[in-house]
Each structure stands twice: as structure tokens, then as C-alpha cells.
Amino acid sequence: MSSKLIAAATQGLRGPLLAALVAFLVGLPCALIIPPLDRDESRFVQASSQMLESRDFININYQDGPRHKKxxxxHWLQAASVSLTSEVGAREILAYRWPSLLGAALAAFSLAWGGGALFDNRRGLKAGLILGISLLLSTEAFIAKTDAVLCGFVTLFMAxxxxxxxxxxxxxxxxxxxARLKLGHLRLTFWLAFAASILIKGPIGPMIFLATAFTLIAWDKQAAKGDMSKGNMDWFRHLGWSWGIALTxxxxxxxxxxxxIATDGAFWGTAIGDDLAPKLVSGSEGHFAWPGTHTLMLPLMFFPGTFLLGGALQAAISRRIEPAIRFAICWFLPAFIIFEISPTKLIHYPLPAYGGLALLAAVSxxxxxxxxxxxxxxxxxLFAGVVISWIAITAxxxxxxxAHPTxxxxxxxxxxxxxxxxAALGGFFLWKNHKAAGLLCLFLGGVGGHLGLITLASQLKPLWMSVNLENTLIxxxxxxxxxxxxxxxATLGYAEPSFVFAMGTKTALLDNAQQAVTVVEQGRPIFVxxxxxxxxxxxxxxNNLxxxxxxxxxxxxxxxxxxxxxxxxxxQ
Known part of the structure; x- marks a missing residue:
């Protein structure tokens, strides 16, 4: 009976929709309780709010200066979200977080959909759930910036x-x-999501595609040993390049x-020369880390799928000749290596490559x-579980x-x-080959651990300085x-974007004490x-004030x- 119920639950698009719903619901409570984060999230939402205030949907600005980053x-998605669910003056952070929540849901949906077609509906659903509740994606799901949305579009075009x-x-x-196979709907999906990923975060989507494609081509040719039926590039040649590029x-x-036109080309000079290029050659904005950092962080960021990493590696090694497995390897590994050798590292950078790893974990x-x-x-x-527990206790x-003690x-x-x-009980059940019980425990452990950690974070009052300052004013x-x-x-010395978002675009961030004179003379409040x-x-x-x-x-x-x-x- 249970087998029939599972088959019915995963039939057609039910599995992908279930994975999307779970990913959305895991992120939603966090989006409701966590204040605006510094610094990236608050800069993004402030720039989006200024779009709505100015009705200028071309330029991207943060207060009086241009924000030529991404x-x-x-910003269009966030502006549309605020227009549909709130108003710019309300400064409700949830209104800006809906696109990220939906981006995470899209990533889980896409992987379940693609995995179902590559393997079967059950394994597709498992892959979508593994990705959807992973600590990294479920965290990015409630942060109003590019990464969850980028993951959604990249996972869709890669699926x-x-x-x-x-x-x-x-x-x-x-x-x-x-002969060209009749896969028009897949080609159209690929190009639409590919173009959307460029609008979200520029070259990252194309980089993952090219890294995957070139690795696949090289691997296939090496493995074919002259057998053109195995080493050909027809799938690559027949992607619909002419109309696909035109659509992009x-x-x-x-x-x-x-x-x-609006910036006289300055946007590209800053975005490429001052934002992208430094990340490729040095530790931009103080985010340098040695190669190996992402590998060390992977068990934590992929949790609770961490209890499947050994199996994923076994699947990659033992079944590498299978086209679907080979694709999953080439989706994850080359992009992950690129992120690993790049001198600038933030923990969320490899997220768009996680879909390949989740597929391998589900297969295993x-x-x-x-x-x-x-x-x-x-x-x-167990390492990931100990680290998460240590973070909670230390925090x-x-x-x-x-904090409220209870x-x-x-x-x-x-x-x-x-x-x-x-989660450890789930790992034990999987060790003993009790797979249904093991997966259930893993999923419950992952969701419970994430929600507990985020709930705790919302209670750590000393961390939420902008909220504390706003409450003090009130x-x-x-x-x-x-x-x-x-x-x-006005503020002197404290210039976090979350305070600007909370108090409005005209919030004065002073550089020196001389600028404070006018503020005091006008009777305005000032934080020093x-x-x-x-x-x-x-x-x-x-100044006798x-x-x-x-x-x-x-x-x-x-x-x-x-x-x-x-x-x-x-x-006075």
C-alpha cells in the first residue's frame, strides 16, 4: 500500500511540486522572523526600494551613489514583489524576500523534475528534497539577494x-x-532560464554551463576511443544556438x-573592472580564503545530505559511465573546482552546482x-551535526x-x-539499510536543525543593532x-545598510564630526x-552647541x- 501511495504522490509533476513546497515552507518561517541582514541583503533591498521611490527601473542606486555590482x-523581481504584496514605505523585509523563497522552490522543483526524467520520479523527488532542505539553500531562501534565485534558474536550465x-x-x-531529436520544449526551457540567470548574476550561469559542457565533451571523447556514437557532440551542436542566442x-x-546609455558605460567598467575582476585575482573586499575552504564547508552547507556524501562519491565512481551520472558529476565538480581555486570565497558561491551533487546523493x-x-x-x-550544535550553543x-529564556x-x-x-539516527538507519526510516529522520533532522538555529538567531538581540537603534528611537x-x-x-560611525533600509533612503551617514553640526542645529536625532x-x-x-x-x-x-x-x- 505504501508503495502505491508513494507512486501516486510522485506521479507526473506531483513530486517536483512537493519538493518545491517543502523548500518554500522551510524558508518561510526564517523569512518571517529574521530582521534585514547586513550587508548584502540590505543593500539589495534598499536599491530595490529606491527603484520604486524614483520609478527609475534602469539605474541601480544605493542612497546617492550608483550600485554597479550585479x-x-x-531588483526587478523585488520591486514587483513589493508592489504586489506591500508598499515601499512600509519597509517590510518579507516583501523583498518572496523572490528568494520562490527561487529556492524553483531549484527544488527543477531538480525533482530533471531527476525524475533522468532516473525515476522517486529518485527525482529525493534529489529535489535533498537540495531543497540543504542548509545552504534553505538559508539563502530567506535572504533577499541573488543567490537563491540564481540557483533556481541555473538548476532549471541544467535540468x-x-x-x-x-x-x-x-x-x-x-x-x-x-537527425535532431524533437526536444524543443527542453531547448526552450534551457534558453529561457539561461538568459534569466544572466539577468540575475551575469556570468555565473554561463560559466557553470560552459564548465559542464566542455568537461562532458572532453570526457566523452576520451572514453569513446574512436567510437563516434559515444563521443559525438550532437547534443551540444543541436541546442538551438542561433535562436537561443537571439532569445538571450x-x-x-x-x-x-x-x-x-544611462551611465555612459560606467556600469560595465565598475561591474567588471571593480567587482568581478578583483574576485578572480585577489581576495576582493576582504573575502580571501585558501583553496580547500569550500571543501571543508561542504559537509556543513549540504547538511543533512552530508550523511549521503560517501554514497554520492561511490555512485560517481562506480556508475560514471552512465550518461546521467556523468552529467551530474560534470555539473558539480568542474564548477566547484573553479569556485575553490578562485581567491575570493563566500560560502554561498558553489550553491548553483549543488544540484549535481544532490542527484548523486539521491541515486546512492x-x-x-x-x-x-x-x-x-x-x-x-556527525561532523556537520557537531558543528551546527556548537554554533548554536556558542551563539x-x-x-x-x-533573549527570551524559554x-x-x-x-x-x-x-x-x-x-x-x-539526523544521526537517520544515518544509522541508512547504514542498516532501513532507507525509508533513514531518509525520514534525515529530513526531519535537517529541517528541525535549520529552524532551531534560525529561531535562536532571531533571539540574539545584541546582533540586531539596527533593530535596536530603531526601537530606541521609537x-x-x-x-x-x-x-x-x-x-x-543621522549616524556617525555606524553605517550599516540595514539601518538605512529601516529608516529610509534619506538617512544621513556622516563621515566626520564636522558634518554633525548641521544635524544638531536642525534638531535632528543623531547616533554616535x-x-x-x-x-x-x-x-x-x-560650535557652542x-x-x-x-x-x-x-x-x-x-x-x-x-x-x-x-x-x-x-x-537641548
Missing amino acids: PVGI ALAQIYVAYRNRPVDADPK VLMVGPWAIAIT IGMVHKRWAKIMNMVLG LTEFGTG VALTAVTLTVASALLI ETRTDPRLGLIPGPV EAEHLKAFEAEMAK KVRAITTVHGHNYSNGNEVAITLFRK
């Missing part, structure tokens, strides 16, 4: 490409080698031309694991001041129990939005960070790792 796609590749590799030996230009070209579930694979599964899985110990302790308990006990009735004193608010306090007081005395310190807010700025003390002043 293409416009994510379509995988089906094209396998269809050509599996066609009969006596088939006409010049049609989707990307209008904005590319418009932004070139149906295999008899060798002893070394079982040991690798358990060791890496509560270090930053739990002001909520915080419950969150830590849920995190540790899920990441260590339930509690002391010095918030200009109350209409009692003039605005906008401790390092600037002496200079501020000296400047006030020099009397100010009153209303209160001091203490906390931790996680963007730079510094403890901060910020005092609110206003004119």
Missing part, C-alpha cells in the same frame, strides 16, 4: 540540459547521426543597452554502500543577553536534538516618523558610535566582528 534582474544530453547519448546506434539577447539586451540511496562509503557518510554527517552563550533554550535544544540525534519618541522632531536620522564620541563632543563645544545624550545602545556588529556602543543625541 545586473538588474533581482533541461541534462535531459537533452542523456537523450542524445541514449539514442539507438542505428539512428541517423545528423532579446531578454538581456534592452536593459544592457539602456544601462550603458538505492545502492548497496561499500563500507568506506558508510563510514564516510557517518563521519561527515547563545556569547550573544544570548536579552524560546532561546527551546531553539538550542531543537537544534542539537535535530542536528545530532535525529521608545524615546525621537523617531522623525512620529512627527515630533525633524528628520532624517563610541570611537567618534570625543570628536563629536569637541565639535559641539567648538549643547546636546543631550538620551541613551546608549550596546551590541555586536557581526559584519566586522566588533563590539559597539552607540549613543543617541539630540539638541
Whole structure:
């Protein structure tokens, strides 16, 4: 009976839709409870809010300066989301997070859809769920920036490409080698998602495609040893290059031309010369890390699929001649190596390659694991569980001041129990070949661990300085939005984008104490960070201005790792 129910639940698009729903629901509670994050998320949402305020949907700006970093796609999606679900003045972060939630859902859907076509519906669903609840994707799902959306589009075009590749590799030996298979819907899906990925994050999507394609071509030719039926490139030649490139230009070209004209080409000089190029040659913006960093982080970021990594490696080695397995390897490994050798590293960079690894992990579930694979599964899985538990306990110990005791302790308990006990139990069941029970425990452990960790994070009051500053303004009735004193608010020494997003585009981020004179003279509230306090007081005395310190807010700025003390002043 259970087998029939599973078959019915995974029939057609039910499996992909279920994977998408799970990925969406795992990210949704986090999107509801976590304040705007510094720095990337708040910069993205602030730029999107300014699009709506100015009605300029070509230029990307952060306050008074241009933000020539990424293409416009994510800002269009966020602006549309806010228009449909909220209003720009409300400053509701959830309204900006819907595209990321849907991007994560699209990634899970696409992998389940592609995996179902490559293998079977059950394994497709498992792959979609493994990706959808992975710690990295379920975290990116609630952060309003490019990465979850990029993962969604890349996974979609790679799932379509995988089906094209396998269809050509599996066609009969006596088939006409010049015949083009009727895969028009897959080619159209590929090119639409490919172009969309460029609008989201420029060259990353094309890089993953080319890395996969060239590795496949080289591997096939090497393995064919003269057998052209196995080493041909028909799948690559017959992608529909002429109309596909035309479609890509049609989707990307209008904005590319418009932004070139609007900025006199400055957008491309900054985006490529100042943003992309430094990441390829040095540790841009202080994010240098040695090769091997992504490999060390993989067990944590792929959790709870970490308990399947040994099996995934076994599947890759033992079944590498199968076209679908070969594609999964070439999807994950070349791109991952590129991210690994790049000097600039952030933990989310390899996310678009995770689909290939999730496919291998799903396939491995149906295999008899060798002893070394079982040991690798358990060791890496337990390592990830211990690290997640350690993060939760350490975070509560270090930053739990002001947290609701019951909520915080419950969150830590849920995190540790899920990441260590339930997930480890799942690994044990898989070791003993009780696959249904093992997968259920893994999924419950992964979801519970993630939700517990995020719930705990929402309770760590010292970390949410912008929220604390905003609440201070409200509690002391010095918030200009109350209409009692003039605005906008100014800050000296604290310039996190989350505060700009919270208080509005006109929030004044001062560079020096001299600029504070006008703010005080106008009777506007000003926050002064401790390092600037002496200079501020000296400047006030020099200009015969009397100010009153209303209160001091203490906390931790996680963007730079510094403890901060910020005092609110206003004119006496």
C-alpha cells in the first residue's frame, strides 16, 4: 500500500511540486522572523526600494551613489514583489524576500523534475528534497539577494540540459547521426532560464554551463576511443544556438543597452573592472580564503545530505559511465573546482552546482554502500551535526543577553536534538539499510536543525543593532516618523545598510564630526558610535552647541566582528 501511495504522490509533476513546497515552507518561517541582514541583503533591498521611490527601473542606486555590482534582474523581481504584496514605505523585509523563497522552490522543483526524467520520479523527488532542505539553500531562501534565485534558474536550465544530453547519448546506434531529436520544449526551457540567470548574476550561469559542457565533451571523447556514437557532440551542436542566442539577447539586451546609455558605460567598467575582476585575482573586499575552504564547508552547507556524501562519491565512481551520472558529476565538480581555486570565497558561491551533487546523493540511496562509503557518510554527517550544535550553543552563550529564556533554550535544544540525534539516527538507519526510516529522520533532522538555529538567531538581540537603534528611537519618541522632531536620522560611525533600509533612503551617514553640526542645529536625532564620541563632543563645544545624550545602545556588529556602543543625541 505504501508503495502505491508513494507512486501516486510522485506521479507526473506531483513530486517536483512537493519538493518545491517543502523548500518554500522551510524558508518561510526564517523569512518571517529574521530582521534585514547586513550587508548584502540590505543593500539589495534598499536599491530595490529606491527603484520604486524614483520609478527609475534602469539605474541601480544605493542612497546617492550608483550600485554597479550585479545586473538588474533581482531588483526587478523585488520591486514587483513589493508592489504586489506591500508598499515601499512600509519597509517590510518579507516583501523583498518572496523572490528568494520562490527561487529556492524553483531549484527544488527543477531538480525533482530533471531527476525524475533522468532516473525515476522517486529518485527525482529525493534529489529535489535533498537540495531543497540543504542548509545552504534553505538559508539563502530567506535572504533577499541573488543567490537563491540564481540557483533556481541555473538548476532549471541544467535540468533541461541534462535531459537533452542523456537523450542524445541514449539514442539507438542505428539512428541517423545528423537527425535532431524533437526536444524543443527542453531547448526552450534551457534558453529561457539561461538568459534569466544572466539577468540575475551575469556570468555565473554561463560559466557553470560552459564548465559542464566542455568537461562532458572532453570526457566523452576520451572514453569513446574512436567510437563516434559515444563521443559525438550532437547534443551540444543541436541546442538551438542561433535562436537561443537571439532569445538571450532579446531578454538581456534592452536593459544592457539602456544601462550603458544611462551611465555612459560606467556600469560595465565598475561591474567588471571593480567587482568581478578583483574576485578572480585577489581576495576582493576582504573575502580571501585558501583553496580547500569550500571543501571543508561542504559537509556543513549540504547538511543533512552530508550523511549521503560517501554514497554520492561511490555512485560517481562506480556508475560514471552512465550518461546521467556523468552529467551530474560534470555539473558539480568542474564548477566547484573553479569556485575553490578562485581567491575570493563566500560560502554561498558553489550553491548553483549543488544540484549535481544532490542527484548523486539521491541515486546512492538505492545502492548497496561499500563500507568506506558508510563510514564516510557517518563521519561527515556527525561532523556537520557537531558543528551546527556548537554554533548554536556558542551563539547563545556569547550573544544570548536579552533573549527570551524559554524560546532561546527551546531553539538550542531543537537544534542539537535535530542536528545530532535525529539526523544521526537517520544515518544509522541508512547504514542498516532501513532507507525509508533513514531518509525520514534525515529530513526531519535537517529541517528541525535549520529552524532551531534560525529561531535562536532571531533571539540574539545584541546582533540586531539596527533593530535596536530603531526601537530606541521609537521608545524615546525621537523617531522623525512620529512627527515630533525633524528628520532624517543621522549616524556617525555606524553605517550599516540595514539601518538605512529601516529608516529610509534619506538617512544621513556622516563621515566626520564636522558634518554633525548641521544635524544638531536642525534638531535632528543623531547616533554616535563610541570611537567618534570625543570628536563629536569637541565639535559641539567648538560650535557652542549643547546636546543631550538620551541613551546608549550596546551590541555586536557581526559584519566586522566588533563590539559597539552607540549613543543617541539630540539638541537641548
